[in-house]
Amino acid sequence: MKKTKNLNIASRIAIATLSSIATSIIMITVVVLVFRSLLPDIYGIARVESNSYSLLNQMQWAQTISSINRELTDNTSDEAKQKDLRGITRPIDELGSKIYITKDGELFYSNTDKSAIDAELHELAPNLKDDNIILFGENGLVVQSHTDSDNGSYMINITNTGYTVADSSMQSTLKSFKAFFTGRSGFIIFMALFIILISNLIMSVIASRTITAPIKKLSDGANEIAGGNLDYHIDYDSTNxxxxxxxxxxxxxxxxxxxxxxxxxxxxxxxxxxxxxxxxxxxxxxxxxxxxxxxxxxxxxxxxxxxxxxxxxxxxxxxxxxxxxxxxxxxxFEEGKIKLEQIRIDIVQFLREYLNERPQDNRAVITFTPPSYKGSLDVMLDPNRFSRVLNNIISNAIKYSSTARKPRIDISLEVYDKSVIIALKDNGIGISDENLKHIFESFYRADQARTRVQDGSGLGLAVCKEIVELHNGHIWATSKEGSGTTMMISLQRYNGEDTK
Structure with missing residues (x-):
């Protein structure tokens, strides 16, 4: 079902057409096999009804000879065959036909003697050889047929001097065709055409539904979406x-x-x-x-x-x-109009100089713990811009400090193979989890009561984020209410190339 569902439209149409043809052939074959066994009895095709030639009469004679041959090749006894032959040949016997059948050259069944049948064969077909033939002549009818079976070889000879062939004028021909198409044969043709029509109609409906059903889903979905329902999902999973x-x-x-x-x-x-x-x-x-x-x-x-x-x-x-x-x-920064003026600098040395040059502020205690790493920790930095980042973070830590204790900011460094992380930890009031994820947004402040601009504009950390990211770095925060906040800044270590 899944594979059929994924067929493309061209394949569906091709398969539907082939299926329709195959179905028609199968159905016609079945009908022919059924009618082959039933029609001779239903419509009398096996019974010769006149001594006048017509298309139907020709079919009747062919069916009669075929029935005689089948009976002779049957595995029943000779007595049973002869008994059945009397029933098969009765219609042509009643019309004056002479019948003479031999088995391995010896008489097997007849309604006349050999001299009489030979005389009529010589008269009606003087040049007759051993061929199988049904001769419809103006002076009479000649039938000669051979058939072999496991129990012998049979030869059938039938003559009828009273048989006539009508003139072959156009009127007779038209009548013959009319009788053919409006009679029993026409019924068979009509049935075959009807079967083809029905089978094609069935396959067309099936193919149409496999195409129109998903198209209707697509159309309904498009109308829903066009109407503004953006939550609508068209339910049709296929690869066609x-x-x-x-x-x-x-x-x-x-x-x-x-x-x-x-x-x-x-x-x-x-x-x-x-x-x-x-x-x-x-x-x-x-x-x-x-x-x-x-x-x-x-x-x-x-x-x-x-x-x-x-x-x-x-x-x-x-x-x-x-x-x-x-x-x-x-x-x-957001418009990309500010360019950094980065230089290669030892981040430990930079932090020491920054704290030494920063104006003394008795409101807070700021400490720096250098790493135990031996050697320089160079980064590409714009000192002025990065100083602003540190200023904003420290100012925020002081503004949102606890009234129960003096503000304290501890600065430390963590060293990794390709980066360094600057951590600024304060002992302030902390930030709730809900507010923590918004602190780098413009004009966001955990305290929504905007009473004093000097308490923070809500732009400081947004500016910090822009500057750090312009350095190809990353800034984030961890916090616990009542225990303070730690701001962390990750910078790439210098790798021998200026990163601007």
């Missing part, structure tokens, strides 16, 4: 032309569904980003506006108050500047 088309449509539908989902996710992300930018800009703008109004209204009526108001305004403006800078940087 229709099957491959169905598979292509199902694959296309799945890709279209994924594309629509991605589009919706992008649209949702864009909305969230727009809302995030609007919120994070509104907060410092509101602060600036409020303190400027305080100065204008004379609320800050002392130099100390005025200085505090101005410092707050400057800080809010600085927060806005930092937000826009990170947003612009991220946008330029």
């Amino acid at each position: 032309e229709i099957g491959t088309t169905v598979k292509s449509i199902n694959d296309m539908t799945e890709k279209l569904k994924n594309l629509m989902q991605t589009k919706e996710e992008i649209e949702q992300s864009r909305k969230e980003m727009t809302a995030g930018i609007a919120h994070d800009l509104r907060t410092p703008l509101t602060s600036i506006k409020g303190y400027v109004e305080g100065l204008m209204d004379g609320i800050a009526n002392t130099p100390e108050k005025q200085e505090r108001y101005l410092n707050t305004i400057y800080s809010s403006a600085k927060d806005m500047e930092n937000l826009l800078d990170e947003l612009l940087t991220l946008s330029r």
